[in-house]
Amino acid sequence: MSLQGWSLPLSPGGAASLVPPPPWHFSGDVIGIDFQGDVGAMASVLPRSMQPSEDGSATFVFIDWSSASETDPRTAADPARGQYKEAYVAVHATVDGARAARVPYIWVDNDLSFARGHIQGFPKKIGTIAMTRPVTVGRGGPKVEHGATFVGHVASLGRRLAHGSVTLQAQAAAGFVPKGMRLPIWHTRLVPDLAGGPPLVHDLARNVLTDFACVDVWDGDATLEFGESDFEELAALAPREIIGGFRCSIAFTITGAEVRPA
Amino acid sequence: MSLQGWSLPLSPGGAASLVPPPPWHFSGDVIGIDFQGDVGAMASVLPRSMQPSEDGSATFVFIDWSSASETDPRTAADPARGQYKEAYVAVHATVDGARAARVPYIWVDNDLSFARGHIQGFPKKIGTIAMTRPVTVGRGGPKVEHGATFVGHVASLGRRLAHGSVTLQAQAAAGFVPKGMRLPIWHTRLVPDLAGGPPLVHDLARNVLTDFACVDVWDGDATLEFGESDFEELAALAPREIIGGFRCSIAFTITGAEVRPA
Amino acid sequence: MSLQGWSLPLSPGGAASLVPPPPWHFSGDVIGIDFQGDVGAMASVLPRSMQPSEDGSATFVFIDWSSASETDPRTAADPARGQYKEAYVAVHATVDGARAARVPYIWVDNDLSFARGHIQGFPKKIGTIAMTRPVTVGRGGPKVEHGATFVGHVASLGRRLAHGSVTLQAQAAAGFVPKGMRLPIWHTRLVPDLAGGPPLVHDLARNVLTDFACVDVWDGDATLEFGESDFEELAALAPREIIGGFRCSIAFTITGAEVRPA
């Protein structure tokens, strides 16, 4: 009678566990929009140990992910398990003088991603996310080429939260990585105690990554609008100026986390 | 710059937080099937501090829930937020000689319920759940009456996991509570550490409940079948004998938790 | 080699057919909001043979349906098949001097209902619909009683289309039927011809109903708001005045249709 599993549910064989242990591999197609919002509003979503940018910079990101587990072939073997879409806002900041980002709000459409995200400190909720995917032949959708428009939108509880688009202009030089894709993200890990004590977990964490790659980067003109929801504070971060957009594919492996006090 | 929220996501106003603090109020309509499975298989899903029943007894439960938060009126105000369906198996056991149950596997269709469940130790995954709801007029569905059949089924990742039914026979005496509804459930709270240490949280917990009610109880003949999934070990608990079924409405308030070592 | 089925898909045994033939039985719980909008906008959604009301009257309706088929027990036997939610606007009008209604726009969350609706002329699209359901015990949601608020909302393609609520005031006298529930609805049946000819079907139809019942009627104060979508013209019918709301349960059987020229 020994229960197995890195995460719940525990089971005799360990096959029921929702989240397998890292390393986790990720490959995704990204639609990103760089923008500036209210400086005070951006500052207000940061924990104390993060310093706001001076210009209210942020990036809204839609990603169509494929994910795999080093030790559990089922994650990649079943597309319903390992594939998902997510949408998030990354607020630019600094930590101890180094550039960083904070993701105060994020939505995904898959429970593995939801649970795996909370283990990292990503404050995920379930949402409905749509993203234009490129075609390679025919006229059913855009190809990855000059003038093609890629759209993303996310809704939760029946409310439209964000709608963005990027119309591709030019392919970036090899090796260029959009800022929104290279900033380390500091999360708050927070697990409340139903028994009434202080939080069982409360610290800051950032993922330890290996094998980062960013390819097929295009920049472009962008649009971005946020919607209202009783259940969200995203609208306070609404764009005042759209800086530009990009589309790219990224990949990395998460092997662990670096932790510091909250 | 002070972030608010009992749970993630933290936000300046605290409105983005997914799970509000307890007390939480619950009202639900239940379809339950009592059955016996392989004694060893039932024993194997229990933690060390729980002792198995001698006869492999368990209850499979479908519940159509409405939930509310004492301090957050939004939970009940929006049906997309507070209402959800869940399906689970409760394995009968004892703890220190007292009757108890273990819910090794459970599926829900709502992210608030998912996150709130994990805070309790309920090892929830997202599933697709259907339950017959009664009608009060006409012939579009069954009424709550002798001979009416109520069906529940749950699927996850496109696989049928369980299908059960209860055909109502007789209304129970006032005050009767089906065993599967009165056993205290001991959960494992488990939060893995992405930084590679031992689990950040690992103990046993049971909810502290008030205002428990169980009404409109009917018993009946039942069916129950489990299906296979690469991602589950539910099938090992498959029914060898169906004891009977019930339908009822229940309610309670969760105010906290009692905790003991894992 | 004889294919069976009242509707597509045809199959050797007829079991694959999506829509079984009538009679169809319906039982539903209704949240309705009576309102007035722009008179010209209301008139503009009517076919030529319908005359607009003078005051721009309409009713927005959310219904949580259970449906059954006289000849196919599977519809009621599986809750995933026969149960669904729908949301629609019914514009009040007259036909040949008799009171009637037109449902220009309607959304459902079930493909049987979608296809069965198009056979009637209901211009259904798939949407995501949430409705407060009452509880019978506890505090997880509202009971059907004075002061309780019932909410409905509908979204499609990630856009909120309508959000309404009714706060119950008083139970109606037995036999009272809200106007929005008693007006015969004239639909346009329209099937375009992919081969380029005129429509294969183009006429007006209303359902032939039997066994109509409307019970447990409450009136109340109401709210109603419409949202924008690129794919809809509902917003043109937005409420200028809210008349009031109601909650009730209804039932009827559809046995056929009465048809007239478009």
Added chain:
Amino acid sequence: MSLQGWSLPLSPGGAASLVPPPPWHFSGDVIGIDFQGDVGAMASVLPRSMQPSEDGSATFVFIDWSSASETDPRTAADPARGQYKEAYVAVHATVDGARAARVPYIWVDNDLSFARGHIQGFPKKIGTIAMTRPVTVGRGGPKVEHGATFVGHVASLGRRLAHGSVTLQAQAAAGFVPKGMRLPIWHTRLVPDLAGGPPLVHDLARNVLTDFACVDVWDGDATLEFGESDFEELAALAPREIIGGFRCSIAFTITGAEVRPA
């Protein structure tokens, strides 16, 4: 007061109409499995004017589609509108001695595709479909390369209907088109009359296509299994022998239909 729209819903501006008129453009990524089933079962899903193959040949197909409308830019502009997944079985046959196919059963996850399909005679139902999509960088999923496995599965009403996979072996010569992608498909257009008469529409139709393209074709080893559902007869067509699989991208434009008596 003139209502606009090629399909329902009609509206003053024509913007509410679900299906815009052709031409329709399609681009899709395909996972296909060629197999043989029971010869009599395959014959039994054909209409009288189609002759069965001698060997029970069929192809099961999963397609991740992007679709666009020549006259309605909204279809391609919103990924939630124009993109969808579908799964179907194509039974090989002949018509007047010419090779053809019949799609007796098909599932999609989008209401535009559902309605547009029924206009063609595709007997679509709503299902939940998952397909492995390739990655271009990293290890989150397979790349399009030798040894990579692509999986598709489809469920409806919580039942797994089909699960297939193709493990890529070799890229096909330029210009090669898998048989399952080149056979013209004859559909039954069938619209029942709720008023009790004979069907309002009942004939056979095949799409008129232009600009057909099939690229990036790989063949491979395949698996295919069908599941049971009370609502389907697919299982009667279950594979007895798997011939092989393929992955490719296809595109075409539908401009109209050719029609013949049922």
